[in-house]
Amino acid sequence: MAMTRTPVRRVLDYTVLSVLAFVFALPALYLFLGSLKPSGEVLNGLSGFLPTHLSFDNYTAVLDSLNSDSTGYFWQFMGVSVLLSFVVVTGGLIVNSMAAYGLTRLKWRGQNAVFTLVLLLMLIPFESVAVPLFYMFNGQRNTIFIQALPFVANAFAIYQFHTFFKKIPPSIEEAARLDGAGPWRTFFAIIVPMSRPVFASVAILTFLIQWGSFLWPVLMVSDPSVRPLPLEMSVFQGQQPPDWGQILAFGVLLVLPVLIVFAFFQRWFVEGVASSAVKG
Amino acid sequence: MKTVEHAHAAPPGRAQAASSAPSAKPSRPSRGNRDWLHGLLMSAPAVGGLIAFVGIPFGYAVVLSFYNVRLGSPLEPTFFGVEHYRRLFTDPDLSGPFLRALLNNLAFAVVVVPLQTGLALALAILLNRKLKAIGVFRSFFFMPVVFPMALVAVIWRLILARSEQGMLNSVLDVVTFGNWGAFDWLGDGLTAMGSIIVLSVWQGVGFQMVILLAGLQQIPGELYEASQLDRASRWQQFRHVTLPGIRGTLVFVAMLTSVLSFRVFDQVYILIRGGGLDEDATRTVMYQAVTTAFDQNNIGQASAVTVVFFLIVVVLTIVQRRVVRPDNED
Helix, strand or coil, rough: CCCCCCHHHHHHHHHHHHHHHHHHHHHHHHHHHCCCCHHHCCCCCCHCCCCCCCCCCHHHHHHHHCECCCCCCHHHHHHHHHHHHHHHHHHHHHHHHHHHHHCCCCCCCCCCHHHHHHHHHHCCCCCCCCHHHHCCHHHCCCCEEEEEEHCCCCCHHHHHHHHHHHCCCHHHHHHHHCCCHHHHHHHHHHHHHHHHHHHHHHHHHHHHHHHCCCCHHHHCCCCHHHCCHHHHHHHHHCCCCCCCHHHHHHHHHHHHHHHHHHHCCCCHHHHHHHHCCCCC | CHHHCCCCCCCCCCCHHHHHHHHCCCCCCCHHHHHHHHHHHHHHHHHHHHHHHHHHHHHHHHHCCCCEEEEECCCCCCCCCCHHHHHHCCCCHHHHHHHHHHHHHHHHHHHHHHHHHHHHHHHHHHHHCCCCCHHHHHHHHHHHHHHHHHHHHHHHHHCCCCCCHHHHHHHHHHHHCCCCCCCCCCCEEEEEEEHHHHHHHHHHHHHHHHHHHHCCCCHHHHHHHHHHHHCCCCCHHHHHHHHHHHHHHHHHHHHHHHHHHCCCHHHHHHHHHCCEEEHHHHHCHHHHHHHHHHHHHHHHHHHHHHHHHHHHHHHHHHHHHHHHHHHHHH
């Protein structure tokens, strides 16, 4: 949108962008290359970037070394992470969108008070309730249930749904209601299908945060059988002496699911992040 | 955050529509009267969850911070008054690490907020042009945002490794014609926090960039065209069109970054535990809360740390509201 661009400027733009993008991508490049190299060659000065002796040996080694009850099983860590993300994302979409609808589009006494409460609770970061939650639920440590439940209801998600729902023209609901649809049917049959963009952004943002979640598992999980991937990442990298090829291969396996989601749903990712700030 | 003010304005015409409904269809019970039930039922699961997992624990943290509570201790919790807070700020054994953590957090925020916001703005301006494949470049800078912090910490543990073979040390060795050698970036008290800052900015800057990019795209193109007719230089354009156009977004991003920068935990914890990171130079308030609760089982003390942490975040949030509001009132 800025100035009219001459061919020279365009070349300059591309050069600057390419150089910056390359520097920015170096750590990620190092991760992927290193995961394919023999462990001795990873931490090896600049030659760590040379694509020599590439193989998938590190990946098979990770799956082989994480394959007993004492270390835990790789696919179990992956399964726990997938299950937690699934529960938190789908459960969250249902309860938070419903709440936002009830608080935004239905008119009832106390509605404003409840909505204000949600906005106030949005100010409290998880970090400031982690310690009391750890104390309250100490008897439920090492369960899937307690890892997922605190993150299903989410004030920020309610707020995101709210900003979308309040822009829907009232005529749509009035038409549905004249046809005899109650609030529940109006919501599930009409509002939900027309709100796909906000569902997509909330789902992806929630997934991104849940997939990398670390603080709560540190406090609540010691048993390998319910340990999610990021926590195992920190355990796995602490081995002595470190096997760098395997550690990086584990890292790739940890980030791959989010990268795939990112590649396919990039638009919603970016819109979800941007809309919460600018349009709100 | 405009919505906070608008949220309470009811949609116009709703009340009349509800009251006229019964006369139109007398056979059905009035839906307007039942809306409170449906509204309550619809919001109950999420609001109940928030109260159970945010509201109550938060109140509980305040209560616990006034008690001497230890996990796994056979002794009953005893009332402790403000003793935990007094210790945090005046007891040499405790206040040393705690005040250091506060100071570290502050240093982190003071550097990261301008650095990350400025870098994000520069990237956003660079990427806000109509070029082929611009989307590919945007993805490149956004990509680290999807990397879990646990992984980011490990990648940078290798880049900053203390041996001569560490990536950064090797680069510096080449640049200085073999005069560099080994340097322990994470283990040295002087560079430890700098290392955490660099890896945090690398991971997080794409997030701010995307928000700012959305802000830039809302500036009408005619403003740039007009300024071109006036023969404004690029700097003048930036100063008088771009900056005023995204002022609100910029303030929002800066405030968001400052709140986020007080929540730093994952990378510090991982690198102190397994990466040889200097503990004293990088401990943060959340790191103190977790180690006090988890390693020392001192729930009361950890709750006091948590409450102090919350007060800092609230002050930052209130400042944010104050600063942003006048700009958004139009």
